[in-house]
Amino acid sequence: MKRAILLLLLAFSASCLKAQTANDSIPKLDPKTKNALNAIDQFNYQMALRYNDRAMAKTKLYDLIARNPENLRYMEALSSLYFDAGQVASAALVALDILQVNDKNVGALEIAAYSLEQLGALDRALPQYESLYLLTGDNFSLYKSAYIQYSLKRYEEALNSVNMMVKNAKPDDKIGFAVSETETQEVGIKAAALNLKGLIYLDQNSKAEAKAAFTEAIQLEPNFSQAKENLAKAN
Incomplete structure (x- = not known):
């Protein structure tokens, strides 16, 4: 995994250095020719999606990106294709390139954050989740930020993020926890935040504070399996 992350970061650095040179080497087309080629590639891209030919769809997107480097929607579509196919390293690289141009692109932030987290590059995923929260106010992004902060010790x-969640959680904010390989339990994000607060205190050997946090989480969500297990560990 560490080797994969290193290769990802090296590839991203290389792409940043070479992108401008590559763009400069592309022949300039007159507007009429460019528009005609764009129309053909867009049609072929849509047909490839219709027939579930993801490889061809990506090829057409690469052609469109090369011809229209200023139009980020083609890179956004490419990043989504990689992400949906589970190719998280490629998805992350494209998303990071988008963020080099527009660091407020919510879709790219979402893909970069989740993909980097999946790759184990938590220190790179964290600022993406933090930016997402600042842009959207989405408590799920804040929870992910808090959990990664906790994981990075x-x-x-992490406690600051958790306290913000507890204060600002909305009744409809939910998050899923795996209780088995096939089953997920959905709980309110306030209870999830309190459970995470307990884990933070437990890591710091503050058992009384951990128990109080787990207990409060269970009071909010009486069937919260993970909080119950964590409370048992704290005793």
């Missing part, structure tokens, strides 16, 4: 930051 940045406990003070």
